[in-house]
Amino acid sequence: MSPALFTLFAALTLASAVGVVANKNVVNAAMCFLLGLVGVAGLFVQLDAYLLAFLLLLVYAGAVVVLFLFIVMLLGPQGRAAWRLTPGAVVGGLVAGALLLAGWGSLLVHGRLDPPPPDGAPGVGAALKPYAYQLFTTYLLPVQVMGFLLLVAMLGVIVLSRKADGTEKAP
Amino acid sequence: MAAITVARKPLTFAERTYLPQILGGLRTTLRHLVRRKQTLEYPEERPAIPPGYRGVPTLVRDPHGREKCVSCQLCEFVCPPKAIRITPGAVPADSGRDHIEKAPQAFTIDMLRCIYCGFCQEVCPEEAIFLQNQFSLSGYSRAELVHDKARLYELGGTLPDAHYKWDRKLAAATAPGRAH
Amino acid sequence: MVDLWFQLPPLVQGLLKGLAVIGVIFPIAGLCSMAERKVAAWVQDRPGPNRAIVPWVAWVPLLGRFLQRLGLFHVLADGGKMLFKEDSLPGHVNKFYFVLAPILAMIPALTTVTTVPFGAYLDGAGALVPLGLGPLDLGILAVFAVSSLGVYSLVLAGWASNSKYPFLGSVRASAQLISYELSMALSVLPVFLWINAPGREGTLSLARAVEFQSGSWQGGLTPGWGGAWFGFLMPLSAFIFLVALFAETNRTPFDTIESESDLVGSFHTEYGAFKWGLFFVAEYAHMVVGSGVFILLFGGGWNPLPWVPLADLVGWLHHLTGAAWAVAPLFVGALSIVIFLTKVLLMIFFFMMIRWTVPRFRYDQVMKLGWQKLLPLAIANLIFYAVAIAWIQP
Amino acid sequence: MITATLDHYLLLSAALFALGFLGVLLRRNALVIFMSLELMLVASTLALVAFSRFNRTLDGNVFVFFILTVAAAEVAVGLAIIVALFRQRHTLQVDELNALKH
Numbered sequence A: 001m002s003p004a005l006f007t008l009f010a011a012l013t014l015a016s017a018v019g020v021v022a023n024k025n026v027v028n029a030a031m032c033f034l035l036g037l038v039g040v041a042g043l044f045v046q047l048d049a050y051l052l053a054f055l056l057l058l059v060y061a062g063a064v065v066v067l068f069l070f071i072v073m074l075l076g077p078q079g080r081a082a083w084r085l086t087p088g089a090v091v092g093g094l095v096a097g098a099l100l101l102a103g104w105g106s107l108l109v110h111g112r113l114d115p116p117p118p119d120g121a122p123g124v125g126a127a128l129k130p131y132a133y134q135l136f137t138t139y140l141l142p143v144q145v146m147g148f149l150l151l152v153a154m155l156g157v158i159v160l161s162r163k164a165d166g167t168e169k170a171p
Numbered sequence B: 001m002a003a004i005t006v007a008r009k010p011l012t013f014a015e016r017t018y019l020p021q022i023l024g025g026l027r028t029t030l031r032h033l034v035r036r037k038q039t040l041e042y043p044e045e046r047p048a049i050p051p052g053y054r055g056v057p058t059l060v061r062d063p064h065g066r067e068k069c070v071s072c073q074l075c076e077f078v079c080p081p082k083a084i085r086i087t088p089g090a091v092p093a094d095s096g097r098d099h100i101e102k103a104p105q106a107f108t109i110d111m112l113r114c115i116y117c118g119f120c121q122e123v124c125p126e127e128a129i130f131l132q133n134q135f136s137l138s139g140y141s142r143a144e145l146v147h148d149k150a151r152l153y154e155l156g157g158t159l160p161d162a163h164y165k166w167d168r169k170l171a172a173a174t175a176p177g178r179a180h
Numbered sequence C: 001m002v003d004l005w006f007q008l009p010p011l012v013q014g015l016l017k018g019l020a021v022i023g024v025i026f027p028i029a030g031l032c033s034m035a036e037r038k039v040a041a042w043v044q045d046r047p048g049p050n051r052a053i054v055p056w057v058a059w060v061p062l063l064g065r066f067l068q069r070l071g072l073f074h075v076l077a078d079g080g081k082m083l084f085k086e087d088s089l090p091g092h093v094n095k096f097y098f099v100l101a102p103i104l105a106m107i108p109a110l111t112t113v114t115t116v117p118f119g120a121y122l123d124g125a126g127a128l129v130p131l132g133l134g135p136l137d138l139g140i141l142a143v144f145a146v147s148s149l150g151v152y153s154l155v156l157a158g159w160a161s162n163s164k165y166p167f168l169g170s171v172r173a174s175a176q177l178i179s180y181e182l183s184m185a186l187s188v189l190p191v192f193l194w195i196n197a198p199g200r201e202g203t204l205s206l207a208r209a210v211e212f213q214s215g216s217w218q219g220g221l222t223p224g225w226g227g228a229w230f231g232f233l234m235p236l237s238a239f240i241f242l243v244a245l246f247a248e249t250n251r252t253p254f255d256t257i258e259s260e261s262d263l264v265g266s267f268h269t270e271y272g273a274f275k276w277g278l279f280f281v282a283e284y285a286h287m288v289v290g291s292g293v294f295i296l297l298f299g300g301g302w303n304p305l306p307w308v309p310l311a312d313l314v315g316w317l318h319h320l321t322g323a324a325w326a327v328a329p330l331f332v333g334a335l336s337i338v339i340f341l342t343k344v345l346l347m348i349f350f351f352m353m354i355r356w357t358v359p360r361f362r363y364d365q366v367m368k369l370g371w372q373k374l375l376p377l378a379i380a381n382l383i384f385y386a387v388a389i390a391w392i393q394p
Numbered sequence D: 001m002i003t004a005t006l007d008h009y010l011l012l013s014a015a016l017f018a019l020g021f022l023g024v025l026l027r028r029n030a031l032v033i034f035m036s037l038e039l040m041l042v043a044s045t046l047a048l049v050a051f052s053r054f055n056r057t058l059d060g061n062v063f064v065f066f067i068l069t070v071a072a073a074e075v076a077v078g079l080a081i082i083v084a085l086f087r088q089r090h091t092l093q094v095d096e097l098n099a100l101k102h
Helices: A003-022 A026-046 A050-075 A087-110 A129-136 A140-161 B019-033 B074-078 B119-123 B149-156 B165-174 C002-007 C010-043 C061-070 C072-084 C095-115 C139-161 C164-195 C206-213 C235-248 C273-298 C310-321 C329-355 C363-392 D006-026 D030-054 D059-089
Strands: B057-059 B084-090 B102-110 B129-131 C119-122 C128-131
Touching: A003 A026, A003 D006, A003 D030, A026 A050, A026 C139, A026 D006, A026 D030, A050 C139, A050 C164, A050 D030, A050 D059, A087 D006, A129 A140, A129 D059, A140 D059, B019 C010, B019 C329, B057 B149, B074 B084, B074 B119, B102 B149, B119 B129, C010 C072, C010 C095, C010 C273, C010 C329, C061 C072, C072 C273, C095 C139, C095 C273, C119 C329, C128 C206, C128 C329, C139 C164, C139 C206, C139 C273, C164 C206, C164 C235, C164 C273, C164 C363, C206 C273, C235 C273, C235 C363, C273 C329, C310 C329, D006 D030, D030 D059
Parallel strands: none
Antiparallel strands: B057 B129, B084 B102, C119 C128
């Protein structure tokens, strides 16, 4: 866990998160999201979660953001005002910001800011077996539920992407 | 006319997997991989020009090296893209050929316009213009590709023929006891 | 010399290794473009490019003439032309992404190389140690993760070009590459089910897949079958992977993304000069790496023949010549790399033959094939092998 | 130079989450809102992995698996909804999708 690398990836992630939220152009936002994902993957590697880092890249960067770009291109860009400053949103934002600051403050005040960084826990990292044992023993039910969820999601997408008269097949 | 609908034969399972077809195709392409190449390596190897080839139009001389064109301008008239320009002139009196009325003073063929149709060759009563077997023509300027008389004769050279039409005319005209 | 190498600091070693691999991949990608032109010509009964000459080299009596006829110097001529052409930037494009896209094409293409082992050498104990840039235990996952980033270059190039054909191409790219990634990943799973049989430490490493095919497999499932290539054990997996590889590397029958007959080259329509060249080289680098992964998984890696592992070959050489160099790490390493590269080049030759054999699929056929044929087939294949492996495991 | 501790990761994760939340609240484009949602999910995975690493357990990491799965399913369905919505209303601006109001 190199501090320099942590700072680098943290800064990259935060900057690109700001980019996602602040960018007017949807494609720019998507690319910022991609960059942020690379940053988070770097942080995962810092946390010894190599497998998750690559899975994150595979699932999010390899599929999710591409899907976003695909939809952006399919629907065409929209040149309207990007922000929605309704009173409700502003109030909500302010409240949320205050809560966040309060949380940060409490972390800074009460948090143990400098616990000894523990060495690598056994089984964390690139080794697959611990993950597999966990997934198929303790978390067997959630795995099944996830499978079911994916099936339902697939069916849902197929139904949704049919046109109303049912002439067009699912993409 | 009634359209005839031909039912397409349903594909067999093997055909629907594409695989036998792909393998068959691969066999064909692999055979071609080692076949003798069909290409000529052009500047070194020249294609054989078939008889009757219509290349660049040229002016030819008769076997005695004399100009055949009499500047009748038929080719100029018949030329579809109007590539030929002829300026007729008189034949010099002391040349021994002054019984021929005209000879071209200037004869240009604009090769940027020529379409190699061969009408000029076909129409020429004197067999003076021929589309011969030059096929590769290039130049650095437009002016270079407007062939003048000297260039046309240089390209055309001399073709064998045994007509000697104007010699016979001269002989007939000067023969004793023969009047027109 | 070997000692000197191991005395270098790891960073320098890594840097040198990386440069060496890039120094091999780049010329191979360049030569592939030449080979493509030559193979195309030969299939069409033409001699192909054979004129370019570099002075002095070409004047070497027989060899120079041979190289000239082989068209090798055309690679230099092409590269030089691409470098020195005017690098035009059309006025209507999104400049940032337009320039970024070719760079993004190169990055995943070269990064995947770090995750692919490409040879092996004998250590002091006589065991084969795989050679590779990154000794990643997550081999295949890393390959998939990094190579899945390659789609961005196509999508961004098409989007930034801001004209119709590139745009259509990038829409196709985003859909097609995602679709075939699924089948590809599913087709690979049986291999890793096989080598992760109970009693083994879990791994996704490509080197371990080769280790099984080298016959040096200890314990686990079917020890007696060592030396068999996965291509023979799992022909259907290999076939699905191969088809998906064609689609992922955007090669004919599946090159709908840049199909020049209906999309005018699609995503690189607006590109020229070196930016176009980067796309071109990246495509071949993808092919090289993809073929490499196929060879590692299904084609026996650096083993010369099925059931004839590298260790046996080296043993025979040692037995025949009796020389010590036959078991020297340097020689074995070089031999393994040569065998591996030969196989990869054969694969690339196969890619090229297919290009001139099979006509391009229509885009809807590509999608139908991917989702309705290949994906169910891959799932059925996975289930079959899962059951079979559970059945035969001791 | 600081040493990265659990708190640093949590701060970072909270900041990411807050940014995503801000995006959901303030942006008008449905796609950007969706991306901000994903940002919040990623922030939570970061916190989980950090907890897991610093507590030397695997449970947080395993949870991230589930989050990734849910995210993938969510994106597929969400984008399909957005496409269906666009086909009906020809807009992606959420404050123009107010048919129930009028």
